[in-house]
Amino acid sequence: xxxxxxxxxxxxxxxxxxxxxxxxxxxxxxxxxxxxxxxxxxxxxxxxxxxxxxxxxxxxxxxxxxxxxxxxxxxxxxxxxxxxxxxxxxxxxxxxxxxxxxxxxxxxxxxxxxxxxxxxxxxxxxxxxxxxxxxxxxxxxxxxxxxxxxxxxxxxxxxxxxxxxxxxxxxxxxxxxxxxxxxxxxxxxxxxxxxxxxxxxxxxxxxxxxxxxxxxxxxxxxxxxxxxxxxxxxxxxxxxxxxxxxxxxxxxxxxxxxxxxxxxxxxxxxxxxxxxxxxxxxxxxxxxxxxxxxxxxxxxxxxxxxxxxxxxxxxxxxxxxxxxxx
Numbered sequence: 022x023x024x025x026x027x028x029x030x031x032x033x034x035x036x037x038x039x040x041x042x043x044x045x046x047x048x049x050x051x052x053x054x055x056x057x058x059x060x061x062x063x064x065x066x067x068x069x070x071x072x073x074x075x076x077x078x079x080x081x082x083x084x085x086x087x088x089x090x091x092x093x094x095x096x097x098x099x100x101x102x103x104x105x106x107x108x109x110x111x112x113x114x115x116x117x118x119x120x121x122x123x124x125x126x127x128x129x130x131x132x133x134x135x136x137x138x139x140x141x142x143x144x145x146x147x148x149x150x151x152x153x154x155x156x157x158x159x160x161x162x163x164x165x166x167x168x169x170x171x172x173x174x175x176x177x178x179x180x181x182x183x184x185x186x187x188x189x190x191x192x193x194x195x196x197x198x199x200x201x202x203x204x205x206x207x208x209x210x211x212x213x214x215x216x217x218x219x220x221x222x223x224x225x226x227x228x229x230x231x232x233x234x235x236x237x238x239x240x241x242x243x244x245x246x247x248x249x250x251x252x253x254x255x256x257x258x259x260x261x262x263x264x265x266x267x268x269x270x271x272x273x274x275x276x277x278x279x280x281x282x283x284x285x286x287x288x289x290x291x292x293x294x295x296x297x298x299x300x301x302x303x304x305x306x307x308x309x310x311x312x313x314x315x316x317x318x319x320x321x322x323x324x325x326x327x328x329x330x331x332x333x334x335x336x337x338x339x340x341x342x343x344x345x346x347x
Contacts, residue, residue, distance in 0.1 A: 027178040028078065030154040034182050035071035037150040038064045038189075041143045048139035051132045054203075055123035056196040057139070059116040059216045063192060063223065064143075066111040067185050070104040074178050077101065081273060091314065094273015095238065101177035102234040108185070109227035116220030123213030130212060133204050140197045147193060151186035158183060175241065176274035177234055188226040192219045243269040243277055247309045251279060254304035255317070260285055260297035265320060278314040279305060284322035294319050 045061035048054065077100025085092040130136065158179045162170045171180040199215015202208075243251070248269060255264055267281035283301070285294050302315045 027157065027176060027182075028075070030150075030157045030182045031071050031074050031178055033153040034150045034186060035068055035075075037146040038068040038071065041146055042068060044139045044142060048135040051135040052130050053128065054130050054136045054200055054212055055119045056199045056212050056215045056219070057136045059119045059219050060140075060143070060192060060196050062115050062119075063112045063189065063219065066107055067189060069111075070107055070181070070185060073100045073103050073107070074181060078178065091272045091278070092276065094271075094276045097177055097274060098234055098237040101181050102231065102238060104181055104185075105227045105230035105234060108188075108230065109224055113220050113223035113227055116216055116223060118220075120213045120215075120217030120220055123216055124210050125213075127209030127213060129207060129209050130200060130203050133200070136200045137197070140193055140200065144190065144193050144197075147186060147189045151183075151190060154179060154182045154186050171229075172233060173244065175237070175244075175271050177237060180233065181230060184226050184230060188222055192222055195219050195222065237271070240270050243271065243279075243309070247277070247311075250308040251305050251312065254308040255281060255283060255301050257297065257300065257304075260293060261301055262286065263322060265322065272314065275311050276314070277309065277312045278316075279312050280316040280318075282318045282320050285319045287321050 042061050042064035045057050045064055049057035049061055074097075077097045080100075081092075081094050081096040083093045083096075158170060161174075161176075161179070165173070167183075171183065174180050195215050195218045199212045199218070202211035202215070242248070248267075251269070252264055252267070255261060255267075261283050263284045265282040265284055267279070269280075270278045272278050283298075285297060298317045298319065301317055305312050305315055
């Protein structure tokens with residue numbers, strides 16, 4: 022994937038989760054804590070998720086084929102969606118089941134120092150992973166809030182890692198609280214309650230990830246800033262006088278399709294129009310480098326049609342630039 026920061030954050034999360042999964046499982050064996058078992062499965066699922074993200078990034082780099090002429094950039098969205106399914110089924114549902122069983126059949130925690138020690142270690146390791154994800158996200162986040170970054174980012178890896186790491190940290194504190202209460206009260210039910218809370222948390226995060234990646238899979242347009250740059254780049258005021266309507270679509274996080282019908286002067290010959298289109302494509306690529314696939318269709322602007330607002334091909338949801346007749 023192009024964003025080296027995305028890869029760095031994924032690798033950091035993978036290394037942390039593998040180490041934490043082993044430590045949590047050892048703590049479960051010695052203590053019998055259901056919170057530790059749920060957390061070890063959670064970390065193992067997260068490790069698999071990071072592997073899926075890396076695999077998706079690698080497969081997305083494949084060259085276009087006759088069967089897939091626009092390439093495989095959306096594979097990154099598919100694998101990010103699979104992450105949400107794994108997080109929901111393996112992490113969330115298992116934790117809820119384990120929490121229910123522990124509440125129904127509670128038993129005291131043995132060798133308390135194992136789960137407490139491992140949870141403290143896990144919090145430190147996850148904090149390092151989360152810090153790396155935040156640092157790498159800040160390189161591309163700009164002035165957007167964290168909510169806007171997660172909702173509108175076209176590259177899925179960093180939002181996925183951010184939410185996973187955040188969920189992991191909150192889950193660890195829930196596990197620590199459940200274990201602490203179970204030890205303090207001598208009632209193993211608290212361990213089960215902590216496990217149940219972890220499951221609910223993971224399912225909530227999985228649902229958010231699924232909704233966001235579903236939107237990317239359906240196909241999102243370019244961001245507002247890129248759309249404005251493209252519009253400004255197309256019109257030269259000479260041969261190309263205006264954009265009649267335009268569509269943009271992300272073929273992948275770093276690959277954008279631009280299709281537009283443009284108005285050209287009616288007295289220009291075919292050669293001049295062709296040169297104007299080529300120049301417009303060059304300006305678009307210079308303004309928005311990720312605009313890899315560009316289709317510009319020349320047309321003659323019709324004042325009468327504009328006066329009637331006849332522009333069925335305008336960008337959905339956007340104001341009709343032809344309604345004023347300008």
